[in-house]
Every structure is written in structure tokens, then in C-alpha cells.
Amino acid sequence: EAMEWAQKKSRELSRLMSYYRCAMMEIETKLNVLNEEFSWEKDHNPISSIRKRLKSLPSIREKLDRRGFPVSIDSIEENLNDVAGVRVICSFPEDVYAIRDALLTQDDLTLLEEKDYVKNPKPNGYRSLHLIMSIPIYLAHEKKMMKVEIQLRTIAMDFWASLEHQLRYKKEVLFTKEMAHELSECARISADLDLRMDNLRKGVEEQHSERHLSAVEGGKP
Numbered sequence: 001e002a003m004e005w006a007q008k009k010s011r012e013l014s015r016l017m018s019y020y021r022c023a024m025m026e027i028e029t030k031l032n033v034l035n036e037e038f039s040w041e042k043d044h045n046p047i048s049s050i051r052k053r054l055k056s057l058p059s060i061r062e063k064l065d066r067r068g069f070p071v072s073i074d075s076i077e078e079n080l081n082d083v084a085g086v087r088v089i090c091s092f093p094e095d096v097y098a099i100r101d102a103l104l105t106q107d108d109l110t111l112l113e114e115k116d117y118v119k120n121p122k123p124n125g126y127r128s129l130h131l132i133m134s135i136p137i138y139l140a141h142e143k144k145m146m147k148v149e150i151q152l153r154t155i156a157m158d159f160w161a162s163l164e165h166q167l168r169y170k171k172e173v174l175f176t177k178e179m180a181h182e183l184s185e186c187a188r189i190s191a192d193l194d195l196r197m198d199n200l201r202k203g204v205e206e207q208h209s210e211r212h213l214s215a216v217e218g219g220k221p
């Protein structure tokens with residue numbers, strides 16, 4: 001009987017994980033649609049790449065344990081926001097906010113929580129915009145609301161975060177004061193790069209619209 005119960009539980013868990021995968025697919029499609037649309041408006045693709053990940057079962061268990069929540073299927077849905085994670089790597093900082101604003105106007109999406117580490121970077125220098133959104137998935141007989149964590153960041157923000165993550169998680173050592181300082185210096189340089197590239201983008205766009213205007217005016221009789 002215990003075996004049967006365990007099997008039932010594991011089926012339920014696999015099913016829940018599959019619902020999270022469905023929610024990520026829905027979000028990814030929305031992002032692809034926005035990328036298509038914005039590429040007309042902005043003359044560049046705002047999204048450079050999209051990565052998805054489902055939190056592993058050991059990490060789910062560890063996080064629930066660490067935060068003192070029960071380890072059960074209901075508890076996963078109730079207490080964890082980042083089982084489904086979609087990372088959106090944008091070209092320019094402006095694109096991060098354009099995608100965010102567009103997602104927030106979609107009436108089937110609900111914003112549950114927002115953390116803006118772009119405007120307010122973490123003390124170590126980490127920058128990204130995090131949205132916890134609730135999205136419906138349409139199953140054969142019901143509509144189910146699922147939570148997805150969407151992390152929006154530029155290529156420069158992702159460069160820093162990916163390398164910092166590797167350094168932090170791979171080894172079981174702590175950063176010395178000097179290392180932490182060096183990392184935050186690298187974060188500052190990456191923020192500066194974003195600013196400079198964004199200024200270049202503005203310059204190019206201004207030139208482009210001036211040309212366009214003079215072409216239109218030149219065409220007048």
C-alpha cells in the first residue's frame with residue numbers, strides 16, 4: 001500500500017512538473033511574439049536569447065526545507081515562485097523595460113511580485129529585473145494558474161551573473177574581501193558598458209530617423 005501511495009505521489013509530482021513546463025512554453029511564445037513585433041518597431045531584435053529551466057527535485061526539496069515549509073505538492077505550488085524559470089537576455093537595457101511593460105499589459109498575465117535589481121543592484125553588483133507572474137495553462141478539462149519567474153537582463157548583465165554564479169557555486173570556498181571587491185568592480189564595468197552601448201544605440205537611431213525625415217521631405221514636390 002505504501003508503495004502504491006508513493007507511486008501515486010510521484011505521478012502527481014511529474015504531472016505538476018509538466019504543468020510548469022507548459023507554463024514556460026506559454027511564456028516563451030509570448031516573448032517570441034513580442035520579439036517579432038518589436039523588431040519592426042525598433043529596427044533591432046530586443047531579445048537576444050531565451051533560456052528556460054525547471055528547478056530540480058533536490059533543489060525544490062532543499063529550498064522548502066531551508067525555508068521551513070512542508071515538503072508536499074501543495075506546498076511547492078504555494079510556497080515556491082521559481083520552479084519554472086525563464087531567463088530573457090535582451091540586447092539593450094531599454095529592451096528589458098520594453099519587454100517588461102508589454103508583459104504587464106497582457107490581460108491573461110498577473111504580476112505577483114517584481115524585483116528591480118537593475119535600478120537597485122544587489123550589494124555584490126548583481127543586476128536583473130525579476131518578475132513573478134501567474135499564467136493560465138489550458139488543460140483538457142480545466143484552466144490552471146501557474147507561477148513563473150521571469151528574469152530579464154542584458155547581455156552584459158548575463159555575462160557578469162553567469163560567471164559570478166559559476167565562481168560561487170562550483171567551489172566550496174568563500175570570496176575574500178578582495179575577490180568580492182573585484183567582482184563588484186566587474187559589475188560596475190558591465191553597467192558602464194550597458195550605458196555606453198545604449199548611448200551608441202540612441203545615436204544610431206537619431207541618425208536613422210533624421211535620414212528618414214529628410215528622405216520624406218526631399219520627396220515633397
Ligand code: 0O2
Nearest residue numbers: 080081082085115122124126130151160161162164165166
Ligand atoms: P538558480 O541556480 O539560478 O536557480 P525567491 O526565489 O524569490 O523566493 P530570493 O532569493 O529572494 O528568493 O530571490 P531573488 O533575489 O529574486 O533571486 C533568485 C534568483 O535570482 C536566483 O536563483 C538567481 O538565479 C538570481 N540571482 C539572485 N541573486 C544573484 C546573484 O547575486 N548572482 C547571480 N549570479 N544570480 C543571482 P537561485 O535559486 O539562487 O539560483
